[in-house]
Amino acid sequence: MAEATVTKPAALPAPSAERALRVPTAWLGVAPFFLFALLFLILPTAYLVVGAFQNNQGEFTLENIAALSQPSIVAAYWISIRISLASSILGALIGLAIAIAIVRGGLPNWVRSATLTFSGVASQFAGVPLAFAxxxxxxxxxLVTVLLNSVLxxxxxxxxxxxxxxxxxxxxYLFFQIPLMVVIITPAIDGLKREWGEAAATLGATQLQYWRMVVIPVLWPSFLGTMILxxxxxxxxxxxxxxxTGSSLNIVPILLYAQIRGDVLHNPHLGYALAFGMVVVTGLANVFYIWFRTRSERWLR
Incomplete structure (x- = not known):
């Protein structure tokens, strides 16, 4: 009787030095982004948060946070919120109308490309050049003031x-708010499927009913999210x-600048507290923006 042959398992190849020292090259492309975010966003934010809870001697204190309840500071926050609300609501409505016109208004393609190109540039145009303009x-x-007075x-x-x-x-502010709205909301309008309109028409819906029951509910999260942004x-x-405006309009960023760099209102740690309050407000706004954008992407996939 022949003996059973026992097959020995093949030995696993030893790991090569090249595989052991493999560098995660997939992360090299995003490394500059994370480095930039660390140096110019995370570390400065952490520095001002720590400074908001310190006094001039470096000791922990809540005086800076409590000082935010001063009437002048509360008024600065209130006027900043009002300006931000007014410019965001008007910018969102006007920008939405422009985006709908260039996407679904039957205009030539060159109008859309020219509008989007200008919007991409104008949304970043701010600072001293915009103020001078x-x-x-x-x-x-x-120019417009003189023409209106002399002609009309x-x-x-x-x-x-x-x-x-x-x-x-x-x-x-509307000069860069409207173009920013156009740039962000245009992809959402592009995501409206043509089949939805055809299905609504097949079921007997009018154009007004289609916009009221389909388009507006789908665009609403994107609209609110962009307005918050x-x-x-x-x-x-x-x-x-x-x-x-210089110092003639007491908004929070100007008051913050005066506290950190000014000659009379020089109080850096109160400035850190003002900046901390701004971070909280803008952070909450961005959280709501991400939430609304996530909801809108469910429909536009």
């Missing part, structure tokens, strides 16, 4: 308008407001 256009001796006999400043006021700053964008803007 509005002063040269709607200032007391601005309308003196907008005699009617109560002032570029250095609440509505003047809100109008200036516009609010955060306006709430943290300082360069345009400071270059345009």
């Amino acid at each position: 509005f002063l040269a256009t709607l200032g007391r001796l601005g 006999g309308i003196n907008i400043y005699a009617l109560g308008f002032n570029i250095l006021s609440f509505w003047g700053l809100t109008l200036t 516009l609010f955060a964008n306006a709430f943290g803007a300082i360069a345009t407001a400071y270059a345009l």
Whole structure:
């Protein structure tokens, strides 16, 4: 009787030095992003949060946070919130109308490409150049102001308008709020499936019913999320407001600048507390934006 042959398992190959020293190259592409976020976002935010709870001697204190209840600081937060709300609501409505017109309005393709190109540039145009542009256009001796007065006999400043006021700053913010809305909401409008309109028409729905029962519910989360993002964008803007109004309009970013760099109101730790309050407001706004965007993506996949 032949003996059973026992087959020995093949020995596993020894791990090569190349495999043992394998470098995760997949992470190299995003490493600059994480480094940038660490150096210019995470570490500065952590520094100001720590400074908000310290005094000049480096000791822990809640005085800076308690000082945020001062009437002048509360008024600064309130006017900043009002300007941010006004510019975000108006910017969202006007930007939505423009986006719908270029996507579903039957306009030529070059109008859409030109509008999106301009919106991408204008959404980043702010600071001193934007302030100068509005002063040269709607200032007391601005081009539009002079033309309205000389041609139509309308003196907008005699009617109560002032570029250095609440509505003047809100109008200036709209220059970059409207294009930002167009850039963000256009993909959501593109995501509206043509089959939805055909199905609604087959079922006998009118165009108004289709927009009221299908389009608006689908776009509503994207619209609200983008409007919240516009609010955060306006709430943290300082360069345009400071270059345009100086210290005549007491908004939080200008008050923060005065506390950290000013000669009279120099109190860096109170400035850190002001910045901490701004981080809380903008952070909550971004959390709601992400939540609304996640809800809208469920429909637009």
